[in-house]
Amino acid sequence: MSWQQEQDIPIDIQYNKLVEWLVSRRHCNIKWKTSAEVVKSKIVDALKDMPGTKEMKELLQGSYPHYYKCKQIVDLLKDTEKDTKNIFGRYSSQRMKDWQEIMKLYEKENLHLAELSSRLLRNVNYEIPETKKQITKCGQMQQECEKKMKDCERKTDEVERNYSIECGKMGIEGKEVKLELIKLAADIGSELGEIAILCKQLLPIVEYYMAFVEFTVGSDRFNDEITPISKHISKYANTTVYQWKYGKVPDKIVRNDKKFEGEEENAVEGEIDWGFDDTADDVIDFDIDVVDDCGIVVEDESGNGFEIVSVSDVSQAAQHAAESYEVAQDDEADTILENLQIRTDFINELIELRAFLLQRQHESSTSVSGDLLQINQFQQAPSVLQLTSVDEIELMTSQVDEVYNRLTSTRLVYLCRILDSPKFVERLASTLKRQLALTSKYENEKMNLQLRASESIVEEQNLYPKLQSLVAETKEWRKLIEKEVSRLYNGRRVNLMGAINFISE
Numbered sequence: 278m279s280w281q282q283e284q285d286i287p288i289d290i291q292y293n294k295l296v297e298w299l300v301s302r303r304h305c306n307i308k309w310k311t312s313a314e315v316v317k318s319k320i321v322d323a324l325k326d327m328p329g330t331k332e333m334k335e336l337l338q339g340s341y342p343h344y345y346k347c348k349q350i351v352d353l354l355k356d357t358e359k360d361t362k363n364i365f366g367r368y369s370s371q372r373m374k375d376w377q378e379i380m381k382l383y384e385k386e387n388l389h390l391a392e393l394s395s396r397l398l399r400n401v402n403y404e405i406p407e408t409k410k411q412i413t414k415c416g417q418m419q420q421e422c423e424k425k426m427k428d429c430e431r432k433t434d435e436v437e438r439n440y441s442i443e444c445g446k447m448g449i450e451g452k453e454v455k456l457e458l459i460k461l462a463a464d465i466g467s468e469l470g471e472i473a474i475l476c477k478q479l480l481p482i483v484e485y486y487m488a489f490v491e492f493t494v495g496s497d498r499f500n501d502e503i504t505p506i507s508k509h510i511s512k513y514a515n516t517t518v519y520q521w522k523y524g525k526v527p528d529k530i531v532r533n534d535k536k537f538e539g540e541e542e543n544a545v546e547g548e549i550d551w552g553f554d555d556t557a558d559d560v561i562d563f564d565i566d567v568v569d570d571c572g573i574v575v576e577d578e579s580g581n582g583f584e585i586v587s588v589s590d591v592s593q594a595a596q597h598a599a600e601s602y603e604v605a606q607d608d609e610a611d612t613i614l615e616n617l618q619i620r621t622d623f624i625n626e627l628i629e630l631r632a633f634l635l636q637r638q639h640e641s642s643t644s645v646s647g648d649l650l651q652i653n654q655f656q657q658a659p660s661v662l663q664l665t666s667v668d669e670i671e672l673m674t675s676q677v678d679e680v681y682n683r684l685t686s687t688r689l690v691y692l693c694r695i696l697d698s699p700k701f702v703e704r705l706a707s708t709l710k711r712q713l714a715l716t717s718k719y720e721n722e723k724m725n726l727q728l729r730a731s732e733s734i735v736e737e738q739n740l741y742p743k744l745q746s747l748v749a750e751t752k753e754w755r756k757l758i759e760k761e762v763s764r765l766y767n768g769r770r771v772n773l774m775g776a777i778n779f780i781s782e
Contacts, residue, residue, distance in 0.1 A: 287770040288762065292401060292777040295394045295758070304765060305391040313392050316382045320347070323375040328357045340750060343396065344380075344389030345757055351376050390761055393754055400751045401777050408744045415737035422730035429723040436715045443709065446687040451713075455706040462695045462702070469614040472683050473515035479630075479680065480511035482673045485661060486633055492658050504626040506619060515612045518619065519605035527605035617697045620684075627681045634674040641667045748780055 290298050299305040306312065320342055327333055333353055336346065354373050361370035368374065383389040444451035448461060483504050491497045509521060519527045613619045683689065694701045759771040 284767065284769055287772050288766060289772045289774050290762070292755075292773045292775040293398060295398065295773065296391055299387070299391055299394060299762075304387050304762075306386045306388075309386070309388055309391040312382065312385075312388050316379060316388065316392075319375065319379050319382070323372070323379065326372055328354070328372075330357060333357075339746065343393050343754075344383040345393075347376060347379055347383065351380060387761075387765075390758065394758055397751060397754045397758060397777070400747055400754075401780060405744065405747050405751065405780055408740055408747060412737055412740050412744065415733045415740065418733040419730050419737075422726045422733070426723050426726045426730075429719040429726070433716050433719045433723075436712065436719070440709065440713050443712070447691050448688050451709070454709050455702060458691075458695060458702050458706060462692055465615075465689075465692045465696055466612070468689065468692070469515050469612060472680065473510055473614065475680055475683065476507070476510040476514070478511075478676045479507050482630060482634070482677060483508050483511060485665065485673070486630060488659050488661050489633075489637070492662060504630060506613065506623040507626045507630065510613065510623070515614050517605050517609065518611055518613055518616050519603070519609040521613050521619065522609065523603075525603055527603040527610075529604045530610045531604060531606035532610045614684075615693075615696055617693070620693065624681070624684060627677055627684070631674060631677045631681065634670055634677060638667060638670045638674065641665075641670060751777070751780060 296305075300307050300309075324337070324342075327337070330353070333350070336349055336353065342350065351373070354370075354376060358368055358370040358373045361368050361373065363369060368377075383392075440451060444454075447458070449457035451457075487497075487500050487503050490499055490503055506521075509516070513520070517527060517530060519525070519530075608616065614623070691705065695705070755773055755777060759773060762771045763769055
């Protein structure tokens, strides 16, 4: 093969084997890394004393100086340090001497070629892929933040909707939860009264139940034990516990006003302070003894209509007056539907009545379809049992369900719990506030996600110029290396092969 033919054959080198190729062909020393560290330290020292020209500042920007950038620095120093050049063409400036020494160290054993090849390999294998990965990660972060922000909006709407539903169940707007609950609890008496009026339709049902039990057992000894509360309410409505216990209407009812937490401070607002202290110390003592006549009529002996009454007669009259005057106080002053235990027993009685009616509805439907045994069993039954049709039993069931649903509705359950425990207002208000506070939590989370998304956008915008710079720098280094290796082989064409040919922004 002639020399000309050999020159026409290109040299193809795998880019990831470039440094090994240079060392194996003895173009570079195997210990080039040690020499590169020495050059690097000298460059660091030389950079501490540089001219402040605009061209120099632009040149020093970007990646760390390599051989070809050092060559450009020397060219610029020839202009800035030309005054230090002597007649022999040498420079007395220490700056120029330092950079000329660096150039000599680079050119020794082609150190610059090994170092630039190593940096090229690092860019292709690590720097560029990692930068692209960071850009992709930023895009994924933005998509993830956008998805989570939509979730926060959905959760916020859901919390507000559930809050409105809960407030709607209790019949409040939800703006001032505690005050609205207190006002609502103040009207519970009228609502219980409406339920008591509704309970009047239970009397025929109770009588029907009693007639069935009496017929089944064959005795009326259980009549007093069958749904006594339902019987009492259907006859006398929502009476006091005192009347329920003793069967007497009290002459006087002394109720204890229940104070709710947060009610007193609201009530105090707007009151006028007159500066008086309501204590016994401010009462003026006129030194007058007041004697209670206890209703005694005194007559003198002159026959003018007055009569002297003995002490024993007075005590008997007082005792008789106390016995005949009925006072309902403390828990006995509450209505029976306000009393927790009685209200619970009443609900249980409604469940009992409903179960009985459903069973009777099933039995009556079976007897209509031709069950002769049941027909024979009820031949001796009272007329109320024989003449009650299936439709009437269904109507009774719906009436019981109506009372039961009103009494166990969410709104009334909460009101009764407030009535049973005034502190429940504070707990319920606190629970609703915590539920509504979730909206603030989700709003803050949404703001944080927006901040992270904006930071990711800024980071992505900063990474694109870095990637462009790395790609442009790598392509430039490739050309310089191919040109330098070609110079070593008398101008033969050199091609770096592999992934370096596919790098892109």
